[in-house]
Amino acid sequence: MKANFCEQHGKWRLILPASLTGTGKRAMRFFDTKEQAEAEARRIRKDGTLKKLEVTDDDLALLQLIKAKYKGNPHQIFEAFDHHEKTVLSIAKPATLLEACDAYMKHQEHEGRNPRTIYKYRSTLRRLCHDVGPKLPMAQLTEDKINLYLKRFGPGTTRLSQYRNIHAFVTWAFQERYLGADPMARMKPTDKWGVNNDHLEVEEFRRILFVIAGLEPIKPAEPVTDRYLRLLPFYVLGGLAGLRRCEIISSYASDPVIEWADILWTRNLIRIRHEVGKQTGATDQSRWVPLEPAAAEWLRLVPIKTTPVMEISQSTLQRLNKELLNALGLDVPDNALRNSYASFAASIRTAGEVADAMGDNESTMKRFYMKRLEPGLGAAWFGIRPTMGTKIIQMPAPAAA
Helix, strand or coil: EEEEEEECCEEEEEEEEEEEEHCCCCCCEEEEEEHHHHHHHHHHHCCCCCCCCCEEEEEEEHHHHHHCCCCCCHHHHHHHHHHHHHHHHCCCCCCCCEEEEEEEEHHHCCCCCCHHHHHHHHHHHHHHHHCCCCEEHHHCCCCHHHHHHCCCCCHHHHHHHHHHHHHHHHHHHHHHHCCCCCCCCCCCCCCCCCCCCCCCCHHHHHHHHHHCCCCCCCHHHHHHHHCHHHHHHHHHHHHCCCCHHHHCCCCCCCCCCCCCEEEEHHHHHEEECCCCCCCCCCCCEEEECCCCCHHHHHHCCCCCCECCCCCCHHHCCCCCHHHHHHHCCCCCCCCCCHHHHHHHHHHCHHHHHHHHHCCCHHHHHHHCCCCCCCCCCCCHHHCCCCCCCCCCCCCCCCCCC
């Protein structure tokens, strides 16, 4: 190994043999002067190709601290450095949890996501920020912190929804390099979509409709009331048309829901527009639902005051409905209206027809909503009309056109 002048580069050159490079190939190094090249050649003959590191007292103190923390275990030390490199040094967009969440929501809006989709993600991320801290660096969003957040929810579909919403955010953050490693890579959902297909009995549904419409008093000695009339479309569209709650009543401003113009009286159809139907990623979520004769009769008792069929808010619905059911002494299961529609309709029609009306796959309808009832029982359910029975009080409200 001897220094020689390279005319092409105008510098002094050392050619290192393959035995010294560690790569199995020769290498060249260039220097401005012959003296520099010869000095490097002498150093390499003495120390090898790697330059001798200068270790200061501060370096030794740091090494002692690292050794003490990891109890002298070199494997743990290298794992810690590797983790730091992946989770901190490889992050291209340093940000707090709140900043990353805001960026994610802007991404959702830019992609034209349905307002309901944006709402569900925003709700979850607000809770996450509140629980783990909005100023938490994204590099410190660990599997343990996410698990701790999810444990605040009991077993069931709510926790599963939270898991899926956070998983979508974390996957995006990792792809966008707000995270250097995916903290949910080893996590699996602990819940499955539960089956809750409890339904109302025919007499329970009849009683609710008649009281809401002011055709029957809550108690025999009391006068009838129109206090709950605004709930009538909710029960009719849910129980006699199988519509989803989110299709009937909005959760926030500008949320698209069913409107009076969507009820085609002369054609006995209810139109569910694409933007109203549940957003699942399908190209077209629109569908046509049969307008049952009974449903048409009940809906004609509702005064038309607003474009949406439901004129009240979610909070007003919940307050009035709780008050009504308490007064009637009824315990209505969650999703009972849609479950009842599926169960009773399937007793008089094919499962495929019912699933199409509900906007679901037949397998989904059977698994999550339908209870097998005696064939023909649906005739009684869909036969509940305001003109049935003997105790009928005429409504003063104008009929819908």
